[in-house]
Amino acid sequence: MRFFTIDYRKDRGGRRGTLVNRGLFLHQTPRLTPWCRLFGHRPVVDGYDSTYGAKSARWVACRRCGVRPNPQGRLDGDLVLGQAYTGPYGPPRPAKNEKSLAPMPKSDGAHSLPGPWPAHPTGEVGGQVVVGHQINAFAAEVTVGCAGSENTLSAHVGIHPLFGLYLHTAGHGQWLQRRLNAIGYEDRVIGVSIGGGHLRWQVWTTANAWSSSTPRWRDGSLNLSILDRALGPKRYSYEDVQTVTGLLRLPHGDEHLLTLTLKRQTHGRTRGRKTSSWIVGWSCRDGIPYRAGDRVVMSSAVDVRDEAVEDRGWPAEALAAIAYRITKDRTRYGFGPIPDMLVPGA
Numbered sequence: 001m002r003f004f005t006i007d008y009r010k011d012r013g014g015r016r017g018t019l020v021n022r023g024l025f026l027h028q029t030p031r032l033t034p035w036c037r038l039f040g041h042r043p044v045v046d047g048y049d050s051t052y053g054a055k056s057a058r059w060v061a062c063r064r065c066g067v068r069p070n071p072q073g074r075l076d077g078d079l080v081l082g083q084a085y086t087g088p089y090g091p092p093r094p095a096k097n098e099k100s101l102a103p104m105p106k107s108d109g110a111h112s113l114p115g116p117w118p119a120h121p122t123g124e125v126g127g128q129v130v131v132g133h134q135i136n137a138f139a140a141e142v143t144v145g146c147a148g149s150e151n152t153l154s155a156h157v158g159i160h161p162l163f164g165l166y167l168h169t170a171g172h173g174q175w176l177q178r179r180l181n182a183i184g185y186e187d188r189v190i191g192v193s194i195g196g197g198h199l200r201w202q203v204w205t206t207a208n209a210w211s212s213s214t215p216r217w218r219d220g221s222l223n224l225s226i227l228d229r230a231l232g233p234k235r236y237s238y239e240d241v242q243t244v245t246g247l248l249r250l251p252h253g254d255e256h257l258l259t260l261t262l263k264r265q266t267h268g269r270t271r272g273r274k275t276s277s278w279i280v281g282w283s284c285r286d287g288i289p290y291r292a293g294d295r296v297v298m299s300s301a302v303d304v305r306d307e308a309v310e311d312r313g314w315p316a317e318a319l320a321a322i323a324y325r326i327t328k329d330r331t332r333y334g335f336g337p338i339p340d341m342l343v344p345g346a
């Protein structure tokens with residue numbers, strides 16, 4: 001058994017905010033095949049038929065656990081896939097750099113016999129741990145590879161922005177693959193994810209492929225903002241209540257005549273609960289300069305409190321708020337100090 005890890009943050013530059021991105025690999029781990037250990041393997045003819053042309057291949061594998069003899073043998077391409085294989089078996093594959101003393105499996109041209117079953121079948125397990133950065137809000141997925149897949153089983157789970165965990169096996173779990181996805185060339189996916197305001201699900205769909213003939217219950221998504229659809233989207237609406245003229249006096253000494261309109265602002269869904277507040281929209285015919293040069297602001301809006309409206313003092317509160325905001329802009333954009341203030345003691 002061999003174990004090693006890779007720090008992907010170093011290898012691939014890494015994304016900002018990723019605290020951990022590490023790959024973990026366990027090679028040559030013993031495969032657990034309890035049934036086959038107790039009762040022996042169940043040899044069948046395994047292989048594939050190419051969808052293009054007449055090419056096909058046949059070898060021997062255990063129907064239950066997927067382990068193959070070593071060598072796996074090369075059988076007659078006309079044998080039926082899945083039929084029981086009762087023998088014969090040839091000698092083991094000679095070790096590297098060792099000349100075979102026994103004659104090689106009898107070979108009639110293209111065909112050769114399978115060797116003995118491996119005494120200690122091994123597989124591989126790999127994983128990846130990401131901490132600190134994930135794309136989806138939540139995702140969980142299990143993939144069952146096809147017979148030709150590099151990965152027999154793979155799975156991942158992640159919660160944004162905390163962590164992601166990925167696992168895959170080679171060899172391990174082949175009994176599940178043989179039971180669920182023995183035929184065909186497509187990996188199969190079961191997964192659910194939440195991200196971008198959508199819930200997505202896949203129930204035994206082919207990986208990396210989408211087909212319009214797949215029913216929605218097997219491969220679909222749902223806009224999570226059910227409230228948007230049921231009650232309408234969140235919006236602001238305004239109702240003009242009263243309009244007055246007010247004189248704005250700014251600390252810099254200039255004065256401006258403004259039109260002030262008290263508006264009832266309502267926020268909420270078309271058919272849902274709404275919240276209301278007061279705002280005052282203002283406009284100034286010649287504009288108010290707020291930065292060096294001739295940049296002016298012509299109109300905007302400020303909040304006023306309920307009490308100011310009840311008290312009918314809302315125009316005064318609005319003018320003070322406008323003065324505060326424009327003065328803040330003037331100091332931010334280098335409008336310059338008030339001339340009087342430059343004279344000490346003035």
Ligand SMILES: [Zn+2]
Nearest residue numbers: 036041062065
């Ligand atoms: Zn077996």
